Every structure is written in C-alpha cells, then in structure tokens.
Amino acid sequence: MAVGAEKIDPHRKAISQFALPFAAQRVHVLTQDVPEQFGSLFGKSATESALIVGDSKKVLAELPDQVFQTCVTSPPYWSLRNYNIPGQIGLEFALEDYVTSLLEVLEQVRRVLKDNGTLWLNIGDSYTSGGRTWRAPDKKNPVRAMDIRPPTPKGLKPKDLIGVPWRLAFALQSAGWFLRADLIWNKPNCQPESVKDRPTRSHEYVFLFSKSERYLYDGGAVRGPNNRNLRTVWNIHTRAYRHAHFATFPTGLVEPCLAVGSRSGDLVLDPFVGSGTTGLVALRMGRRFVGIELNPDYVDIAERRLNGAFVRG
Numbered sequence: 337m338a339v340g341a342e343k344i345d346p347h348r349k350a351i352s353q354f355a356l357p358f359a360a361q362r363v364h365v366l367t368q369d370v371p372e373q374f375g376s377l378f379g380k381s382a383t384e385s386a387l388i389v390g391d392s393k394k395v396l397a398e399l400p401d402q403v404f405q406t407c408v409t410s411p412p413y414w415s416l417r418n419y420n421i422p423g424q425i426g427l428e429f430a431l432e433d434y435v436t437s438l439l440e441v442l443e444q445v446r447r448v449l450k451d452n453g454t455l456w457l458n459i460g461d462s463y464t465s466g467g468r469t470w471r472a473p474d475k476k477n478p479v480r481a482m483d484i485r486p487p488t489p490k491g492l493k494p495k496d497l498i499g500v501p502w503r504l505a506f507a508l509q510s511a512g513w514f515l516r517a518d519l520i521w522n523k524p525n526c527q528p529e530s531v532k533d534r535p536t537r538s539h540e541y542v543f544l545f546s547k548s549e550r551y552l553y554d555g556g557a558v559r560g561p562n563n564r565n566l567r568t569v570w571n572i573h574t575r576a577y578r579h580a581h582f583a584t585f586p587t588g589l590v591e592p593c594l595a596v597g598s599r600s601g602d603l604v605l606d607p608f609v610g611s612g613t614t615g616l617v618a619l620r621m622g623r624r625f626v627g628i629e630l631n632p633d634y635v636d637i638a639e640r641r642l643n644g645a646f647v648r649g
C-alpha cells in the first residue's frame with residue numbers, strides 16, 4: 337500500500353450493486369458529417385447509445401443543451417502522445433494553446449450537461465523537455481516516441497514539473513465550473529522510470545467538477561473503507577487493453593464516478609473515447625452512452641468492445 341493511500345477498491349461494489357439486466361442494444365456509429373442523425377439519441381423515449389466519429393468540439397456544438405447527467409473523460413495529455421490524426425488535441429506548441437483547446441471543448445460539455453450534472457476529468461502531468469526536441473522511442477511503450485517536443489513554457493525551467501492538471505483545473509474554475517475534488521489515482525503497478533533525482537511518478541488526477549453548486553452525487557452508492565465516505569485516494573492497477581496501442585484508463589476508475597454521478601437510464605458522455613472504456617462501464621451499469629472520437633480506427637476498436645460488452649466478462 338502506498339504511503340498515505342487509503343486501502344480501498346472504490347469500484348468493487350459499484351458493478352455488483354448497479355449492473356442491471358439489459359436489453360441487448362447495439363451501439364450505433366454516427367459521423368460528424370451527418371449531424372441530422374444525432375436527434376434520435378435525445379428524444380424522450382430514446383434508448384440508444386452511439387459513438388460519433390469526429391472532432392469533439394464540432395460534434396458537441398451540434399448536440400442539444402442539458403441532456404447528459406455526467407461526463408467521464410480523459411483528454412489527450414499535453415505533448416505526451418501522437419495519435420497520428422489531424423485535428424488532434426495535445427500537440428499544441430504552446431501550453432496555453434493546449435489549455436485553450438480543452439477549455440473550448442469542455443465549455444461545450446458544460447452546455448450539454450444537465451444543470452445538476454458533473455464532469456470527472458482524468459489528467460496526468462509532464463515535465464519540460466529541457467531543450468530536447470524529440471523523445472526517443474521506448475521499446476516497452478512505442479507510442480510515447482514523439483517527433484516534435486514543444487519548447488519549455490515561459491516561466492518554467494528545464495526539468496520542471498509543469499503542473500498541467502492544476503493549470504487546467506484553475507482555468508476551468510475561472511470559466512465557471514465548480515471544482516469539488518481532486519482525486520488521486522494511485523497506480524500500484526506504475527511504469528518504471530529511469531530517473532535518479534526524483535521519485536517515480538505513480539499517480540494521476542481525476543478532478544470532480546460540477547456545473548452548479550448543487551448536483552447529483554449519490555454518496556451511498558460507493559463506500560470507502562469500513563463503510564465510510566469515499567476517500568480521495570484510489571488505488572487502481574493500470575491494465576493495458578490489448579487491442580489499443582495507447583493509454584486507456586481502467587474500468588475501475590470509471591465505475592465509482594458513474595455510480596455516484598448518475599442513475600440507471602441516464603445519458604453519459606465521453607468526448608475523447610479512445611478504446612471506449614467509459615462507454616463499456618456505462619452500458620454495463622445500465623446507463624446510455626454517447627462518445628466522440630476523432631480517429632475512426634479507435635472508433636472501430638471501441639465499437640467492437642461496446643457491442644461485445646455483455647458477451648465478454
């Protein structure tokens with residue numbers, strides 16, 4: 337157990353308590369180019385879930401106000417991965433431009449959330465490049481090779497920890513979001529690092545934001561140790577999803593967020609779908625799901641995963 341971390345598995349309860357029998361419902365794949373199709377997802381009697389291929393800012397702009405109960409998402413981290421597709425967020429040369437890109441997407445997320453809705457934002461940090469302009473391929477983790485690395489942001493020095501999560505959190509707070517909690521995702525099986533002058537990073541953040549002062553939060557849905565209130569440090573092993581060649585977050589990270597932040601039948605959003613982990617958990621917990629992803633190859637992966645959600649364990 338990590339020093340100071342609560343020994344809890346916050347999601348173990350979530351699935352067993354909340355999984356509902358479901359009507360096998362195929363997840364539809366729609367595209368940014370045919371926005372007329374989106375309407376069928378938001379009618380009063382709508383029962384469908386969908387993956388939308390497109391740019392999240394553009395697609396969100398086509399969706400109606402106040403339809404989602406919660407959003408659980410992990411945007412691309414700054415300058416860490418190249419998802420090899422034009423229009424991707426994360427490769428902005430300047431840190432401020434990256435924060436602005438995310439603010440714009442998340443402003444749309446705020447609009448499409450119900451007034452009592454929440455945003456669970458998973459984000460990791462990074463270090464300044466210290467003048468290097470590219471990162472060498474890592475045999476264990478090939479997608480981490482970058483052909484460009486941004487210059488050290490103004491005011492920072494080589495080797496500085498950038499503090500990206502908090503910079504983004506403060507920007508969102510200024511934009512009107514209520515910052516309600518900083519959850520530490522502690523990874524007992526974190527990636528080793530070859531550094532000798534600082535500890536190995538073994539955590540990321542999940543920020544809980546709300547749209548309003550009062551919001552849906554069912555604190556009884558997931559309990560912490562000794563049946564007490566959920567704690568802010570969650571120990572969750574990372575698990576590679578074997579079909580995806582990029583960072584996926586574990587289902588165990590998503591389960592408590594959806595358990596306390598939504599109810600059965602609610603509509604859940606992820607504007608950065610990747611391999612579709614939020615959608616998988618949403619469907620298994622009896623929620624509906626709409627996800628957006630720029631890269632059609634990833635949408636294929638997510639579609640297979642979601643449409644097999646109830647077949648595989």
Ligand SMILES: C[S@@+](CC[C@H](N)C(=O)[O-])C[C@H]1O[C@@H](n2cnc3c(N)ncnc32)[C@H](O)[C@@H]1O
Pocket residue numbers: 390391392393409410411412413419423424425580582583584585586607608609610611612613614628629630631634
């Ligand atoms: C960190 S990954 C998400 C991983 C996901 N949580 C999972 O478990 O697989 C971020 C995703 O955002 C996508 N992305 C990047 N820019 C985008 C944009 N402008 N619109 C939509 N998706 C984008 C990337 O292709 C990538 O799949």
